[in-house]
Amino acid sequence: MTESTCRVCGAATRQFLDLGRQPLSDAFVTPDRVDDEFFYRLAVGVCLGCTMVQLMEEVPREKMFHDSYPYLSRGSSVMRAHFEGVAQSLLTDELTGDDPFVVELGCNDGVMLRTVADAGVRHLGVEPSGSVADIAAEAGVRVRKAFFEEATAQEILEAEGPADVIYAANTLCHIPYLESIMRGVLTLLTDSGVFVFEDPYLGDIVGKTSFDQIYDEHFYLFSATSVDQMARHHGLELVDVERLSVHGGEVRYTLARPGARTRTDAVTSLLADEERVGLGSPVTLGAFATRVAKVGDDLVTLLRELAEQGKRVVGYGATAKSATVTNFCGIGPDLVEFISDTTPAKQGRLAPGSHIPVRTADQFAEPYPDYALLFAWNHADEIMANETAFRDAGGRWILYVPDVRVV
Ligand code: SAH
Ligand code: TYD
Numbered sequence: 001m002t003e004s005t006c007r008v009c010g011a012a013t014r015q016f017l018d019l020g021r022q023p024l025s026d027a028f029v030t031p032d033r034v035d036d037e038f039f040y041r042l043a044v045g046v047c048l049g050c051t052m053v054q055l056m057e058e059v060p061r062e063k064m065f066h067d068s069y070p071y072l073s074r075g076s077s078v079m080r081a082h083f084e085g086v087a088q089s090l091l092t093d094e095l096t097g098d099d100p101f102v103v104e105l106g107c108n109d110g111v112m113l114r115t116v117a118d119a120g121v122r123h124l125g126v127e128p129s130g131s132v133a134d135i136a137a138e139a140g141v142r143v144r145k146a147f148f149e150e151a152t153a154q155e156i157l158e159a160e161g162p163a164d165v166i167y168a169a170n171t172l173c174h175i176p177y178l179e180s181i182m183r184g185v186l187t188l189l190t191d192s193g194v195f196v197f198e199d200p201y202l203g204d205i206v207g208k209t210s211f212d213q214i215y216d217e218h219f220y221l222f223s224a225t226s227v228d229q230m231a232r233h234h235g236l237e238l239v240d241v242e243r244l245s246v247h248g249g250e251v252r253y254t255l256a257r258p259g260a261r262t263r264t265d266a267v268t269s270l271l272a273d274e275e276r277v278g279l280g281s282p283v284t285l286g287a288f289a290t291r292v293a294k295v296g297d298d299l300v301t302l303l304r305e306l307a308e309q310g311k312r313v314v315g316y317g318a319t320a321k322s323a324t325v326t327n328f329c330g331i332g333p334d335l336v337e338f339i340s341d342t343t344p345a346k347q348g349r350l351a352p353g354s355h356i357p358v359r360t361a362d363q364f365a366e367p368y369p370d371y372a373l374l375f376a377w378n379h380a381d382e383i384m385a386n387e388t389a390f391r392d393a394g395g396r397w398i399l400y401v402p403d404v405r406v407v
């Protein structure tokens with residue numbers, strides 16, 4: 001099926017990229033369970049009405065977010081510092097009234113809210129994945145184990161009153177049922193409050209051909225244009241945008257009730273930029289799809305050459321993103337010996353679909369491989385700074401964003 005209807009506005013969508021049959025990106029398997037992996041069809045379309053870029057097929061949420069969801073936000077020192085900064089700015093700029101209240105959707109291990117908790121400010125994390133919610137609770141964060149949706153918002157309102165800030169990082173794009181979320185936001189937000197969310201930016205994904213940002217959990221690839229339309233559709237207004245360098249390029253969007261805040265020039269300017277480059281047009285997205293196929297071909301060609309030369313290649317970072325790359329390109333343990341990763345819940349397991357073993361960071365150095373394929377390219381600065389010994393030992397990095405090259 002290459003036609004569908006938009007999850008936001010109901011207009012027709014047009015498919016522009018098919019990444020094939022894919023496993024759940026965060027479902028790291030034990031060797032005895034490789035025969036019952038769940039697969040779905042990963043294809044992306046654009047709404048011809050509101051320009052929202054979205055997956056053509058939805059994976060049931062309980063299959064992705066559950067008591068053994070492995071992803072931990074605290075796995076990167078740059079991200080820890082980023083979220084501490086977010087908390088500090090919310091505390092300084094928004095949570096200044098009498099007994100303010102902030103709700104975070106998808107608080108994960110509490111990486112942002114623990115700074116708020118330490119400041120003694122009233123907060124609540126809403127997090128359906130029990131494994132990570134428990135870690136947040138241990139860090140002193142108040143957590144409710146639930147999927148945020150309209151009913152959850154109503155319950156929180158009744159129990160705790162309205163929220164001055166509703167915040168979500170790398171979570172709103174994970175949620176196909178935005179209508180219920182937006183009704184929940186309208187229910188829970190104070191009259192002058194803000195809904196702030198940050199997610200991978202379509203402009204960066206298209207600009208860097210970072211097609212690995214597309215996987216089951218990333219249902220939407222937002223742009224200022226599509227978020228502006230989505231906000232209006234649900235009775236809110238896009239009042240601010242800020243481009244962020246984390247995770248390969250994101251945008252932080254601020255929504256408020258109509259008239260509650262003045263729209264900044266940054267919004268007008270980003271909307272104009274997107275219009276100028278035709279960011280949400282089928283032509284631009286079709287050209288992106290062509291570049292994706294080339295990056296995939298180039299990467300497999302390079303890995304095959306290295307295998308023929310008898311070189312050792314190891315993956316670095318068992319990211320959710322890597323599932324798209326390995327399964328789209330057909331990369332298995334024949335081309336990548338193992339993937340090194342610091343996350344306990346991924347180690348000792350096999351990467352979804354590709355069945356490349358995941359090993360500890362220590363094993364990366366025992367001994368160093370000839371090449372490291374940087375699946376966690378979004379953390380390149382941090383990782384390369386920590387791995388100078390690998391370079392000194394003659395090791396080289398393979399990158400595939402924005403194109404395939406060895407450095
Ligand atoms: N905010 C963190 C975590 C992002 S991972 C960070 O930026 O690093 C996305 C998180 O969203 C997961 O922990 C997942 O369990 C959670 N999530 C998924 N659907 C949700 C929903 N409907 N409401 C709240 N959280 C949700
Ligand atoms: P990330 O790129 O944050 O997200 P996603 O899974 O959504 O694509 O994942 C980074 C992964 O890389 C995570 O599993 C932790 C791992 N990692 C390391 O192994 N070493 C490191 O130094 C860093 C920063 C991350």
Ligand code: ZN
Nearest residue numbers: 006009047050
């Ligand atoms: Zn639409």
